[in-house]
Amino acid sequence: MEGFVLFLVISMEVLGAAAGVLLPPPMYVFGDSLVWLRRAAKKIGLAGSPPPYLALAWSSSLVVSTALTIGGVSYASGGAGILDSTNAGNNIPLSKQVQYFNATRSKMIAAVGSGAVNTLLSRSVVLIGAGGNDLGTFYRSPPEQQSDVATFYGSLMSNYSAAITDLYTLGARKFAITNLGLVGCLPVNGVLDTAGACSDLRNQLGAGFNDAVRNMLADLAARLPGFRYSLGDASGLMVDTFADPPASGFTDVAGECCGGDQRVDCSPNSTVCANRDHYYFWDAVHISQEAAKQRAEAFYDGPAKYTTPINFKQLVWST
Template structure:
């Protein structure tokens, strides 16, 4: 009973305001827009889940120079020189950074998992994962399993504070999803030129719909969804072109799925009472950034800051890799992932930037919405 009362009071206080330390160690009062954030997706959002997965074929970012611009210059599992886009979105909402990785909390400590889930949320994102279970290499955590991990977390939370309190928490929380890039890349690499694209889209939509519906049935109401960006323009893809140009076919495949994703979310919102969403157009934002990189202070939109060889894309980012001089002036940190600053600028655009980058509302407006359960 004491534990339930303590957690209930803590949850109420945290939902109003958070007293947290700034990066320079000073204490400041941060107004939090949502009680918690729950994260699902791939390497662009992963904050360390893959560090705990077995096997040598699991993509990890647990070695330097990853994290060189993070606190203490330490690698954390983020595929970034510092924070990733999940962190930057969390900060716009009043959290200090992304909620912790699920596998850093469980199954080692159910108490730690419950406390994190109630007070700030949990990240289930896993590098290399996709919407389809078949996309995943090795022991990565596909979207369906990420959702099932939340279901397990939810049961532990309910045992501590009760089902009604947990449902109220989830209904007001921010559910961030960003996945599909790996599905698109794997399909393009493994299917013949005349592959059944329509069937591929249908599979993605069906699986995404099931995941969102399952989250909704658990109590989720606010969905912030990031679409698939210009996967044909990452350094790894550009290096396949003799001229270093984007792979148009990859971008077209991503664009087709993005259109289907927009229709799916509109349909779900019409059929599931109380569901609200904001669809972030990462594809469109990247297109605008690449067309005028100087406007955002970039000197490179085609090369990796950390890597080797042509466009820095002929190897992964490794301890002996060559680094660019100014990490903030490169869109890409490694051959497939954005830099910390690119993630920050994307988060700001989705939170309260130009209206064309989010629909039908911005992330800020979504966070401010009342939620029913």
């Protein structure tokens, strides 16, 4: 199996080069359920979403063949946080996701050698979207804990920076990171806040997180040779979209398509809106397919104000 995989990888690279075709790089995905991997994968030329690691882990050869020839692996987990304590026991935290990536890398090296793997990882894209669940947990913490925001940010950035640095050490060089959108405007706030409107306090907390992420990435780029990144501004995009929803095709940016106005979880028996593309939110915490599509387009090669220091397209095809 290992020999066949190596032959297949080499054949793909040779045929692509001979035809003058740049093959899309593999994509390794980390974070929580808010990361929009299918749209991002389509934008860079992959056939579909990278499959989830735990669906492959039962077979080393399956992990290797998928990672090397299919287009990457997803380690993202619903409910996961940057902090291990976030929703502990109910998800795979970011630190554990990185450990799974390390296990994948070891299997790849055993199959095709460190040289081939290092070359592949250096052109691969690491997509990360995380932090929302950590902020959600912080919202629900006792008031005395919420007063120490600086310590909370410090813990988040320490863990986030460590995870990204570990991925860099393992061979990753291109990082596509998304910040947090307007977390205070999620429909779930209809339950958390009796007024049901956007929470300025929560949006301010999200803005502080986004500022910290931007500074952290700039610091990593200054310290790590060959480290490249693109930071997508989900918050800025949402501000512009919510300022004029019809311009983006939305008629509802407050309620959710699935679940109705009761702010209940989306389930097979839930009421679903008639035209889901007109809703910004699919359920109480997740954006709709149309919103995800627009986000992918904005970050990949949309207006420069939505990404820094380069867009995702420039990151993907950089050498």
